[in-house]
Amino acid sequence: MTREVKEAVTELIREGIDRAREKEELALCDLPPVYLEVPSEKQYGDLATSIALQLASQVKLSPRRVAEVIVKHIPQSSTVSQIEVAGPGFINFFLTPEALYPVLGDIEEEGANYGRSDSGKGKRVLIEFISANPTGPLTAAHGRHGAVGDALANILQMVGYRVYREYYYNDVGHQMDILGKSVQARYHQLRGEETTFPEDDYKGNYITHIAQEIARECEDVKKDLGFFRRFAEEKLFESIKKDLEDFAVQFDGWVKEKDLYESGQLKKTMERLKKEGHIYEKEGALWFRSSRFGDEKDRVVEKSDGQPTYLAPDIAYHQNKYERGFHCLIDILGPDHHGYVGRLKAAIEALGHEKESLRVIILQLVSLYRGKEKLPMSTRAGEFITLRQVLDEVGKDAARFFFLMRTTNSHLNFDLNLAKSQSTENPVYYVQYAHARICSILEFAAERGVEVNKVGEVDLSLLKEKEELEIIKTLAQFPEVVEGCARALEPHGLTSYLQELAGGLHNYYNKFRVIGEDRNLSSARLILVKAVRTTLQNGLHLLGISAPEKM
RNA sequence: GCGCCCGUAGCUCAGUGGAUAGAGCGGUGGCCUCCGGAGCCAGAGGUCGGAGGUUCGAAUCCUCUCGGGCGCUCCA
Structure with a gap:
């Protein structure tokens, strides 16, 4: 209201x-x-x-x-x-x-801004999501992270935050070595040469494809491990960026682990922690006293061989976010990282930041189905459905809607057959169809020469059917729905809202004629359906889903 | 063993301490001379996993318990 x-x-x-x-x-x-x-x-x-x-x-x-x-x-x-x-x-x-009735005037006046507010007061927010390392293509699970992160960023912007979207990845260290070695071994195997595969090697077909590409294009290049690693990283990152582009997921910034070493951020942050007494030595390793800040035990930040653990650059990275002027951080992590939250929060507190300034969304798993059949998802074994496959099979709009349909903390069952079906079972078409239907009504009005008037020129009191008033009430709730999604960091409320609004429209359409004999009534009803169209557009836009005029 | 998430209609899921617990799909029965039938309408379907507790009131909060998932490394 x-x-x-x-x-x-x-x-x-x-x-x-x-x-x-x-x-x-x-x-x-x-x-x-x-x-x-x-x-x-x-x-x-x-x-x-x-x-x-x-x-x-x-x-x-x-x-x-x-x-x-x-x-x-x-x-x-x-x-x-x-x-x-x-x-x-x-x-x-x-x-x-x-x-x-005034709601209809508001919607007409505000248009694409209907639902906008300034409750975020221009506060700067950094939202980090996906952050997959370039050791393989993006999977369907990353798709959920992308859809949720992107939609959430849109929603937060809508309610007045200044939002920055960032992707962080590790381009140094053990995993990248294994990637390089996996490609190297596959390459030698392709040439019929004797080779050994690293322990825990990456087994996906994409490794073979990269090796083949090297065999094809890099005849005369000196091929040491560094070469294989760089080549694989570059290729994989290209494909990741292409996937994100086709999935309409935007990023404002990319940060790689190497940057944190080269800028001195890692060293600086670790030294500060040391100086303030949060780091101690034990058994040849350096430990962060995270238990002092509510973590269940202390954590190693530098191994006895002198190498930093994964946590060290991550602490430095978060400190860097604050130093860039963001005092409200959101991380979207997978459920396998939930144990990580305690130490991360401990770190930011040790560095003098409010614990509450970091909000972590643990986004639960995605299980893919084809009808009743559950599809395998194992990155290491190379048996997984990629985001690319999902996009090719069901399209961007359906994929995004399905990824956004559930609360972030419940498992998502994603049936590819259902997402693909252009039928009544598929909610994304249901919503888009309502939009297309209104466009078609407006076209019909134009053909009939029915003028599409402004709110001030129309007698809105002609809208007195129960269904009409119900629709207006639903429209009036939109700003609160957006606000609620922002507060809870949960985009899924918007998917159910759009289904409800579309339902109201379909019901109304089947019962009443918008364009009829009575010119004044037609004009009033056109105002109403146009307001529905604007609101559907705004909602779909926040979710990164298109609002087609024809389907 | 410890921590986090989940358990609600046949299925997939909503439900911020409030009223007779909702929606979609499936199943049943209807609606196309009509602005797009990718639509609409009607009725059926429930001991909210279980047991205690907190209070005017609990699906929701607390304790215990049972089932499922994910973690618990000087891995990332």
Whole structure:
């Protein structure tokens, strides 16, 4: 509901309470804040408050009695048509159509900005996601990270944060060595030469493809391990960037581990921790005293062979984020990294930052299905479905919608057959179809010479069908839905909202004609469906999904 | 053994301490002379894994327990 309406109703409730107090019908000392909610079911009205239940014990009356007393003293108003006391003591408000119509004007005026707010107050946020190392192609699981990270960034921008999207990867160290050795061994094998594969080698077909490419294109190059490693990294990164581009996932910055060594950031950060007494030596290794900051035990940051562990550059990286002026960090990590959160938070606290300034989303696993059949997902064994395969098979829009449909902390079952099917079962088409349908209505209006007017030129009070008012109420909720998604760092609320809005439109379309004999009525209804179209567009845009005019 | 996530309709899942726990799909029965049937409508389907507790009120919070997943390394 719009803020204006909510404020008006809240004011009515306060007035009701005040008057009851003056007449000494409520012995009240302390008034808690009055909250309004949108009731779970339509029969309970458009807005409701549980204030009477909260006050009951204080004023020593039954909750229902408190509600009745308050309602008795609420003055008449043009926004509210009916007030009821229901259930254990809820006060339910039914809004007048006149209170709803202004939403249509707001949407027309704000257009692509409908749903925007400034609640983020321009605060700078760095959101880091995917951050897959270039040791193989992006998998379907990375697809979920990409979809969630990108959509979340869009949503946060919409509510007034300044958002920076970043991808971090390790381009030095053990894993990259194994990558180089895997390609090298495969290359020698292709040439029929004797070779040994490293332990834990990467086994995917892409290793062979890279080796073949080297055999084809790099006849005269000196081929030491460094060469294989660099070549593989470059090739894999090219393909990662291409995948992201086709998946419409944007990044503002790329940070590689090597940068942290070369800029001195790693050294600087470690020295600061040492100086402040957060690092100690034991058994030839350097340990970070993370247990002092709530981690379950201390962690090695430099191994006894002098090499840093994975944690060290990661601490330096996060410190670097703060030094660049970001004081609100979001990391999206896989469930295999949840044990990592404690030490990371310990580190940022040791470096003088608020623990709460880092929010970590643990994004649960993706299981791919083809109908009933579960598909294998093992990076090491080289048996996995790549993001590229998903994109080729179901397309960007369906893939993104499916990745976004669930809460981040529950496992996602992704049925490729379902995502691919252009049928009623597939929610992404359901939503897009509503958009295309409205475009088609507008086209029809143009053919018939029905003018598409502005809100001010139309008699909106002709919109009095129950379905029309329901749609307007749904439209009015959009800004709050976006706000809620931002607050919870959960984009999935938007997918269900869009399904609901599309459902309202389809239902309406089947029951009523937008373009009919009555010109004035047609004009009013055109305003309504245009507002639905704008809102669908805005919602889909936030999710990175297209809003096609024809399908 | 310890930590995190999940357990809600046949299936996939929503549900920020509030009302008779919702939606989509599937299954059943209807709706195309009509702006796009990739659509709509109607009815069926539940001991919210289980047991205690907290309070005016618990799917939601706490404790225990059972099932599934993922971690628990001087790996990344």
